[in-house]
Amino acid sequence: MGAAFDSISFKASLCDGCGDCMTACSTAKQGASRISIVPGAKAGTFETAICRQCGDPKCVQVCPSGALDKDGGNGVVGWDASKCVDCLLCTAGCAYGGIAVDETVARVAKCDQCDGDPACVKVCPTGALEYRKAGTIFNQYGDKEDLFVPGLSGCQGCNSELIMRHAMRKIGRNSVLATPPGCIPGMGSVGYNGKTGTKVPVFHPLLTNTASMLAGIRRYYDRIGRKDIVVMALAGDGGTSDCGFHAVSGAAERGEKVLYVCVDNEGYMNTGMQRSGTTPYGSWTSTTPVGEHMKGKTQDAKNLPLIMTAHKCRYVATASTGYMEDLYEKLDRAVEASFEGFSYLHIYSPCPTGWRVPSSKVIEACRMSVDSNFNPLWEYTNSTGLRFTHSPDNAYPVAEYVKMIGKYRHLSQDQLAHIQAKVDEQVALLKLMAAESPPPLAAHRAPTGSSTPVGAEPTQSARREIARN
Numbered sequence: 484m485g486a487a488f489d490s491i492s493f494k495a496s497l498c499d500g501c502g503d504c505m506t507a508c509s510t511a512k513q514g515a516s517r518i519s520i521v522p523g524a525k526a527g528t529f530e531t532a533i534c535r536q537c538g539d540p541k542c543v544q545v546c547p548s549g550a551l552d553k554d555g556g557n558g559v560v561g562w563d564a565s566k567c568v569d570c571l572l573c574t575a576g577c578a579y580g581g582i583a584v585d586e587t588v589a590r591v592a593k594c595d596q597c598d599g600d601p602a603c604v605k606v607c608p609t610g611a612l613e614y615r616k617a618g619t620i621f622n623q624y625g626d627k628e629d630l631f632v633p634g635l636s637g638c639q640g641c642n643s644e645l646i647m648r649h650a651m652r653k654i655g656r657n658s659v660l661a662t663p664p665g666c667i668p669g670m671g672s673v674g675y676n677g678k679t680g681t682k683v684p685v686f687h688p689l690l691t692n693t694a695s696m697l698a699g700i701r702r703y704y705d706r707i708g709r710k711d712i713v714v715m716a717l718a719g720d721g722g723t724s725d726c727g728f729h730a731v732s733g734a735a736e737r738g739e740k741v742l743y744v745c746v747d748n749e750g751y752m753n754t755g756m757q758r759s760g761t762t763p764y765g766s767w768t769s770t771t772p773v774g775e776h777m778k779g780k781t782q783d784a785k786n787l788p789l790i791m792t793a794h795k796c797r798y799v800a801t802a803s804t805g806y807m808e809d810l811y812e813k814l815d816r817a818v819e820a821s822f823e824g825f826s827y828l829h830i831y832s833p834c835p836t837g838w839r840v841p842s843s844k845v846i847e848a849c850r851m852s853v854d855s856n857f858n859p860l861w862e863y864t865n866s867t868g869l870r871f872t873h874s875p876d877n878a879y880p881v882a883e884y885v886k887m888i889g890k891y892r893h894l895s896q897d898q899l900a901h902i903q904a905k906v907d908e909q910v911a912l913l914k915l916m917a918a919e920s921p922p923p924l925a926a927h928r929a930p931t932g933s934s935t936p937v938g939a940e941p942t943q944s945a946r947r948e949i950a951r952n
């Protein structure tokens with residue numbers, strides 16, 4: 484497996500041409516800006532010229548003196564001033580205009596990504612520049628053991644399969660898994676022909692009792708003194724928002740020390756694509772059809788993660804495979820919190836089959852759902868309150884997101900306006916919550932009757948040590 488690297492991405496549609504990135508770069512580098520914002524092909528649009536840190540850099544190939552070289556550790560194409568003979572051939576060799584010239588000294592000015600903390604990205608007011616850090620995840624976790632066997636029977640391009648493989652690689656072997664009825668056991672996580680499809684202990688509760696069974700398992704491990712086991716569910720939205728909700732709500736209220744991951748593909752996808760409580764307004768499903776009398780679902784989706792914050796859970800977060808670095812960080816915090824109280828992670832998961840979205844577009848749909856605020860990314864703890872982990876400002880219109888998804892193909896202008904209004908309302912509410920001051924410290928105490936008495940938990944560092952592979 485090759486290496487992957489972190490990189491700076493540019494979204495032309497968000498750039499307003501302010502040039503703040505150029506100013507920040509020239510200030511940080513005390514010379515010419517390594518990034519240029521230039522007019523785009525259409526009036527009022529902008530493009531950028533910046534080093535892409537190419538895998539097979541042409542600048543390196545044309546450099547006669549060996550002054551340019553790609554670093555195998557961070558992927559940055561570096562420039563060695565002592566070797567450079569100032570021929571400027573590299574500036575002609577780069578098709579992206581990625582190597583600038585500092586006119587004051589007539590020497591190369593080369594982007595080095597500011598040692599992983601790009602000054603240009605930090606100042607961009609519209610979010611057009613973004614530093615994507617998923618390369619680290621690929622390099623660190625790509626070679627770890629996949630805790631689901633190969634050959635599971637998921638649909639082609641299934642995002643839920645991506646979630647479960649990544650989540651389990653991250654969480655590791657010290658875990659007991661519940662996969663209630665849904666796509667994940669449907670793929671074979673609990674096995675077929677007497678064999679399990681999962682390399683950690685796994686059980687298959689009813690749709691209704693997953694959280695209760697998890698609570699019992701955690702209490703068992705507490706009783707035998709095992710504080711190193713992550714007790715977790717990978718459940719669908721149907722089993723979480725509908726018929727399993729009473730168990731989830733009860734376990735959250737009692738402060739049970741479990742990690743509950745809801746993989747939300749917005750419907751009962753493995754049994755015929757019926758609507759669930761989290762199916763969004765206007766969606767086509769097999770039980771909310773599109774025809775003369777009906778144009779998809781007529782109710783808004785339940786905002787399940789927001790409902791969970793009302794339970795004062797130890798940890799609640801939303802995540803998306805469109806932003807893997809964010810998902811990985813949240814998995815860490817969710818696991819840690821699950822040793823202290825109820826931990827809830829809600830991961831949006833486009834279903835290529837049921838949503839009528841091509842497999843090749845699933846990650847793009849994930850990103851656009853976040854970038855349009857259809858699925859904003861945030862996290863909540865009962866000590867710090869709510870904070871966004873991805874800016875909700877400068878969002879794309881929600882029309883950009885829904886046009887990628889076949890289940891919204893029929894939407895009228897009125898329906899679209901309704902969806903946009905609901906998205907705006909949701910973001911306004913989240914912003915209000917984010918602005919609120921944190922609750923008092925008393926809220927951190929484990930409730931009476933919770934599975935482990937206050938003070939009995941191992942320290943965080945000790946737990947991390949034993950909970951990891």
Ligand code: SF4
Binds near residue numbers: 551562568571572
């Ligand atoms: S200007 Fe320097 S880095 Fe660029 S091609 Fe010439 S010698 Fe190489």
Ligand code: SF4
Binds near residue numbers: 508593
């Ligand atoms: S990453 Fe640093 S060097 Fe590169 S363009 Fe941005 S500010 Fe300039």
